[in-house]
Amino acid sequence: MSEKNGSERRLTTRGAATRRRIVAAAADLATKRGVGETSLDDVMEASGASKSQLYHYFADKDALLREAAALQAERVLAAHGPLLDALDSLAAMRVWRDAVLALNRRTGCPLGALVYQLPPSARRARTTVEDGLEAWRGMIEDGLARMQSRGELAPDAAPADIAFAVLSAVQGGLLLSRSAKSDRPLELAFDMALAHVAAQVRRPADRSLAETPRSR
Amino acid sequence: MSEKNGSERRLTTRGAATRRRIVAAAADLATKRGVGETSLDDVMEASGASKSQLYHYFADKDALLREAAALQAERVLAAHGPLLDALDSLAAMRVWRDAVLALNRRTGCPLGALVYQLPPSARRARTTVEDGLEAWRGMIEDGLARMQSRGELAPDAAPADIAFAVLSAVQGGLLLSRSAKSDRPLELAFDMALAHVAAQVRRPADRSLAETPRSR
DNA sequence: AGGAAACTGGACTGTCAAGTCCAATTGATG
DNA sequence: CATCAATTGGACTTGACAGTCCAGTTTCCT
Numbered sequence: 001m002s003e004k005n006g007s008e009r010r011l012t013t014r015g016a017a018t019r020r021r022i023v024a025a026a027a028d029l030a031t032k033r034g035v036g037e038t039s040l041d042d043v044m045e046a047s048g049a050s051k052s053q054l055y056h057y058f059a060d061k062d063a064l065l066r067e068a069a070a071l072q073a074e075r076v077l078a079a080h081g082p083l084l085d086a087l088d089s090l091a092a093m094r095v096w097r098d099a100v101l102a103l104n105r106r107t108g109c110p111l112g113a114l115v116y117q118l119p120p121s122a123r124r125a126r127t128t129v130e131d132g133l134e135a136w137r138g139m140i141e142d143g144l145a146r147m148q149s150r151g152e153l154a155p156d157a158a159p160a161d162i163a164f165a166v167l168s169a170v171q172g173g174l175l176l177s178r179s180a181k182s183d184r185p186l187e188l189a190f191d192m193a194l195a196h197v198a199a200q201v202r203r204p205a206d207r208s209l210a211e212t213p214r215s216r
Numbered sequence: 217m218s219e220k221n222g223s224e225r226r227l228t229t230r231g232a233a234t235r236r237r238i239v240a241a242a243a244d245l246a247t248k249r250g251v252g253e254t255s256l257d258d259v260m261e262a263s264g265a266s267k268s269q270l271y272h273y274f275a276d277k278d279a280l281l282r283e284a285a286a287l288q289a290e291r292v293l294a295a296h297g298p299l300l301d302a303l304d305s306l307a308a309m310r311v312w313r314d315a316v317l318a319l320n321r322r323t324g325c326p327l328g329a330l331v332y333q334l335p336p337s338a339r340r341a342r343t344t345v346e347d348g349l350e351a352w353r354g355m356i357e358d359g360l361a362r363m364q365s366r367g368e369l370a371p372d373a374a375p376a377d378i379a380f381a382v383l384s385a386v387q388g389g390l391l392l393s394r395s396a397k398s399d400r401p402l403e404l405a406f407d408m409a410l411a412h413v414a415a416q417v418r419r420p421a422d423r424s425l426a427e428t429p430r431s432r
Numbered sequence: 433a434g435g436a437a438a439c440t441g442g443a444c445t446g447t448c449a450a451g452t453c454c455a456a457t458t459g460a461t462g
Numbered sequence: 463c464a465t466c467a468a469t470t471g472g473a474c475t476t477g478a479c480a481g482t483c484c485a486g487t488t489t490c491c492t
Contacts, residue, residue: 172388
């Protein structure tokens with residue numbers, strides 16, 4: 001089995017940089033134009049690398065795609081991580097919501113898009129995306145668990161389940177926002193998710209505040 | 217401008233049948249393998265048509281794609297239409313939910329997938345998908361409006377907004393169910409949507425029944 | 433019937449994209 | 463410095479795919 005993955009034998013500083021440039025360019029293009037509309041020639045031009053460089057660092061297009069997907073997952077997690085790490089109250093969740101809305105370019109979710117865009121051949125890349133989404137959901141779950149241990153969420157609430165629902169709302173909202181070219185779907189979906197969490201909050205005061213989150 | 221669309225001058229019974237076969241095959245393949253993985257040769261083989269037939273009935277691939285997208289939208293609306301036409305109560309919404317869950321093949325939404333899969337070049341096809349999703353949302357909205365006029369939904373509830381949230385949950389749930397290869401995300405997302413509607417139901421009895429729809 | 437138009441088969445073209453190959457250059461290392 | 467591995471340029475091969483073309487067949491309509 002040829003090894004062109006992380007366990008590359010040696011890797012010069014320059015080589016590592018080239019490699020990174022290539023992956024970044026692939027991830028950018030895949031996000032911007034879509035996976036199917038991203039050719040290696042495009043990646044070459046965008047990264048300033050040559051054909052032989054691509055095949056020096058990656059076994060084939062699928063391998064590159066896999067790393068691009070991993071980078072995209074990293075980026076998404078890096079964007080939401082700090083906000084989700086701080087998730088320990090409804091107020092913090094509203095902060096997260098505002099950030100997500102501010103981030104929304106009506107272009108959909110770069111990670112969610114891959115669920116539908118990756119060709120069946122790219123099995124590894126697919127797995128990477130699945131793991132990324134699951135990690136994302138896990139971060140939400142952890143935040144909800146913190147809320148619960150702080151006594152903010154009802155003891156019988158199920159953070160794992162709620163996290164699935166919340167991430168579904170976000171993904172669906174992003175998809176519909178892309179389709180409708182409007183922020184409204186995402187806004188409404190996220191507010192539903194907020195209300196869903198708020199409905200399981202202990203303190204009635206905070207709950208009533210959140211149950212009618214009609215923006216403005 | 218050449219006309220190969222609906223206003224085709226004349227169309228034999230046989231011709232119309234061939235045309236339909238082609239569109240159906242294209243829609244099937246696009247759903248099964250993805251738009252990017254569907255070549256005209258594939259469509260030829262699946263439909264038993266020849267190259268010249270494809271180009272006799274369609275100006276180019278984008279035109280075919282557009283009709284395939286329209287057919288896919290029709291199919292989805294036809295599947296949900298009867299259930300959504302009957303939507304006039306929480307109970308009816310639960311029936312719809314059960315049907316959607318039963319329909320789920322963990323393959324995502326054939327219509328939602330197109331939002332991410334259609335190439336930017338296929339502008340018309342894109343519009344068709346957007347219209348399809350909007351029509352779907354409209355059907356949900358209409359059902360909620362019926363609930364409202366029946367006095368089941370609070371007078372200040374906004375059916376249009378709720379419909380966006382509900383469809384977001386469905387789309388996100390389907391996407392995550394595809395990724396996770398599990399029905400759970402869709403189930404949890406849909407139950408959240410149900411609770412969201414139930415929260416705006418007048419009769420407290422029905423509401424309490426629905427607010428904890430934890431399946432089983 | 434018989435001409436026109438719809439329909440069909442299938443070979444052909446041009447383009448583009450993935451992947452290969454080899455020679456040349458740069459850098460690391462003893 | 464000598465040597466070897468890492469790195470790079472870029473031409474080349476191969477195949478797939480969208481789209482073209484024309485000749486032949488079937489159907490429609492008067």
